[in-house]
Amino acid sequence: MTEGGALPREFTGDGAGVSPPLEWKGAPAGTKSFVIIMHHFPHEGDPARWYWILYNIPNTVTSLTKATKGVGVNGSNCVGPDLAYAPPHSKGPGVKKYTITVYALSAQPKLTVSGKQVNRDAMLAAIKDITLGQAELNFTYDRTDVVSAEKGSDTSSTKGSRR
Numbered sequence: 323m324t325e326g327g328a329l330p331r332e333f334t335g336d337g338a339g340v341s342p343p344l345e346w347k348g349a350p351a352g353t354k355s356f357v358i359i360m361h362h363f364p365h366e367g368d369p370a371r372w373y374w375i376l377y378n379i380p381n382t383v384t385s386l387t388k389a390t391k392g393v394g395v396n397g398s399n400c401v402g403p404d405l406a407y408a409p410p411h412s413k414g415p416g417v418k419k420y421t422i423t424v425y426a427l428s429a430q431p432k433l434t435v436s437g438k439q440v441n442r443d444a445m446l447a448a449i450k451d452i453t454l455g456q457a458e459l460n461f462t463y464d465r466t467d468v469v470s471a472e473k474g475s476d477t478s479s480t481k482g483s484r485r
Contacts, residue, residue: 332388335409338389340389345384345386348457349384353428354381355378355431356377356379356383356426359375360375374407375398397441405438405440418462420462422459422461423456423458426455428454433448
């Protein structure tokens with residue numbers, strides 16, 4: 323993935339749905355751990371939807387493999403009940419913009435909630451005073467061709483029927 327580029331299909335709900343590989347460098351001095359949050363805003367003024375929260379990533383880790391496992395702790399996502407990466411799978415056509423942010427922290431997050439309650443807002447509150455720096459990767463995903471194909475396969479049309 324590149325800044326402003328398209329999210330490859332394998333990292334979406336239309337592909338394998340696995341988490342993307344990431345790499346970062348230049349963490350500030352004193353970094354003790356990292357947090358990753360992936361989110362997007364469906365429409366201007368709407369609250370953020372989050373797809374991935376990974377925290378308690380050791381400061382020695384500066385990259386994640388595709389479909390990463392065994393690194394950090396997964397928080398919730400707004401899509402389903404699993405504490406895991408939730409691949410984007412929007413229902414509407416058009417380009418959607420997403421952001422992955424890597425936060426460098428001076429300490430482990432002190433969460434006041436656990437498990438499925440570790441959402442984006444709870445994590446941002448927990449790291450507010452311990453964030454040393456952050457880096458963002460912005461990218462897009464467009465399901466227009468998929469949504470159009472799904473609509474085209476609808477055979478329940480009542481066109482032409484009169485009663």
